[in-house]
Amino acid sequence: MTERIERVAAAANRIRHHALNMGEVQGQGYVGQALGAADMLAAVYADQLRYRANDPEWEGRDRFLLSTGHYAIGHYAALAEAGIIPVEELESYGSDDSRLPMSGMSTYTPGMEISGGSLGHGLSIAVGIALGLRHRAPSGEGSSARVYNFLSDGELDEGSTWEAAMGAHHHQLGNLTAMVDINALQADGKTDTVLRTEPVTEKWEAFGWYAQRVDGNDVGALLAAFDNAAGQAAAVGRPSVILCDTKVGRGVPLLEEREKAHFMRIEEHEWQLCRKQLTAGSNGKAGR
Structure with a gap:
């Protein structure tokens, strides 16, 4: 387990650096979410997901669906870490004719399953894909591929999310795992002031899901949760959800303390300071 934690933590650190580099291209963006969700993305791509970097459309791949399209900056960083897109291409983020638009588009980016x-x-969409994978194989046993769906806590305001949750339980989609980034912030303000969803774990359990809540910035806790979810995995079974408490701007104290953090505007002179803080934090220093 120690080797796994170290490997995933190192990938998360590189994802954070990639996100800062991309953010500097535009001078702004959803950088805080990318930093906060980096450990979740690293756990998926460096430890869980089955894929072929040179063949993103491989039929046997696990599917990772980024429901929160504005988190694309973090997803691109993870795709670069996975070797699906070149690291050098990250410099084109948000530019004209780039394959990396500011909001995720499946028609543009290799490895981006949905817009x-x-x-x-x-x-x-994840429910439909998971059900389709079950029925794909002629043997009736279905594909062994799994579906991972990344959501935000703000998306739990949407009735369609809970309709899908009911559908997943009804169809016994044990090949589906949802991940919810609970960073307590959305475009209109703090999540609990927009629409309270607590007690969120109990809600998912009431909808028939195997629910776990962990510190989403604790790699060891994330990996243990994925291991537990794997115990539920089956073509027919109980869907799983991992509820991840994260901090916007994680790893960069300057950004962790920003009041308006949903869409960040970062001054030109601050980018290098952000990198220094991130590097210092990854080396076990205070970073302030």
Whole structure:
């Protein structure tokens, strides 16, 4: 387990650096979410997901669906870490004719399974894909591929998310795992002031899911949760959800303390300071 934690933590650190580099291209963006979700993305791509970097459309791949299309900056960083897109291409983020638009588009980016711009649709699509994979193989046993759906806590405001959750339980989609980034922030303010969803673990359990809640910035806790979810995995069974408490801007104290953190505007002179803080933190220093 120690080797796994170290490997995933190192990948998360590189994902954070990639996100800062991309953010500097535009001078702004959803950088805080990428930093906060980096450990979740690293756990998936460095430890869980079956894929072929040189063949993103491989039929046997696990599917990772980014429902939160504005988190694309973090997803691109993870795709670069996985070797699916070149690291050098990250410099084109958000530019004209780039394959890396600011909101994820499946028609543009290798490894991007869905266009996730309209929040609340991702889990519905994931349910359809998981059900389709079950029926794909002629033997009736279905494909062994799994579906991972990344959602935000703000998406739990959407009724379509809960309709999909009911559907997943009804169809016994044991090949589906949802991940919810609970960073307590959305575009209109703090999540609990927009629409309270607590007690969120109990809600998912009431909808028939195997639910776990962990510190989403604790790699060891994330990996243990994925291991537990794997115990539920089956073509027919109980869907799993991992509820991940994260901090916007994680690893960069300057950004962790920003009041308006949903869409960040970062001054030109601050980018290098952000990198220094991130490097210092990864080396066990205070970084302030």
